[in-house]
Amino acid sequence: MQWYTMGVDLGSTTAKAVIVDAAGEIVASRVVQMGAVSRQAVGVAIESVLEDACLSSEDIARTISTGYGRRLVPGADKTFTEITCHARGAAALSPGVRLVIDIGGQDSKAIAVDDDGLVDRFALNDRCASGTGRFFDVLCRALEVDLDEVVDLALAGTENLEVSSMCATFAETEVISLLAQGSAPADISASVHRSVAARTLGLVAQVGKAIPAVMTGGVAQNKALVTFLSDALGQDLVILDTPQIAGALGAALIARDEYQGQLGLTVQDIETDRQLVAQRSGGLRDCTGCDGHLGDGHAHDHDGGSRRPVPVILQTDALSAAGPSPR
Structure with a gap:
């Protein structure tokens, strides 16, 4: 059975959503701008990317959010910092x-x-x-x-x-x-x-x-x-052709790896992560x-x-x- 994962990057001014398949290939992506850290924008981005992919929320095996407003993303299973997600997404877009x-x-x-x-x-x-x-x-x-x-x-x-x-x-x-x-x-x-x-x-x-x-x-x-x-x-x-989706793509790929039990990330300094959260x-x-x-x-x-x-x-x-x- 085919399955998909989603990454959602809610930044300070735009919301980005990307869906990838089990092979890590991009199925659909959306960038929506509707003001500062907009819950409405992230909702539109998610709905639009699902529609573009001809999928429903039930088809998404795992969703990970990232970005300035990552805790405001509805339905996210976990959150990752945009530093990790942009690195992963950029590496996928530019090996x-x-x-x-x-x-x-x-x-x-x-x-x-x-x-x-x-x-x-x-x-x-x-x-x-x-x-x-x-x-x-x-x-x-x-x-x-x-x-x-x-x-x-x-x-x-x-x-x-x-x-x-x-x-x-x-x-x-x-x-x-x-x-x-x-x-x-x-x-x-x-x-x-x-x-x-x-x-x-x-x-x-x-x-x-x-x-x-x-x-x-x-x-x-x-x-x-x-x-x-x-x-x-x-x-x-x-x-890059699509530099704005790097964070959301990275989140989607991390969600894919986690769903497959192949998550390859480690934390060397948990306190630094907490400081980033405080700064955000x-x-x-x-x-x-x-x-x-x-x-x-x-x-x-x-x-x-x-x-x-x-x-x-x-x-x-x-x-x-x-x-x-x-x-």
């Missing part, structure tokens, strides 16, 4: 990948991946929205253009302006100030994109630059950032010590401390509480 750069709506991550597509090391910037999808939304509003236009402007910019503030809260004010000084919108957009690339490079430096490298998440569709980040890395990023809930966010500056290219916490990479493979919260499962 042999060694570095995954995931830039989402509210945070960004650099993930080193091993030979088996599992997380080796990761660095996370989630205490500030700098270099995320939200940051580009602010840029669009300040320049009074849509996202496609801001990307085109960035690719056309020629002058490298000094962009001192990388805090999304103050970015709009700074962009308006640059406009008032007579700076061209194209140069402003290009300079902001270069600064975001530099910020991302700081995360990559913490886990180690490796090739092949891919970008996942919605911001991977920003051609200007891909160009500037490739230049900063000194290597071309692998371009906003409990560790603090902007009181932020100077709003990009600084020396290294990733900094808002308390001014430099963040070090954490050698950990993150697993589902439920499994973390119960302890590591055998590899």
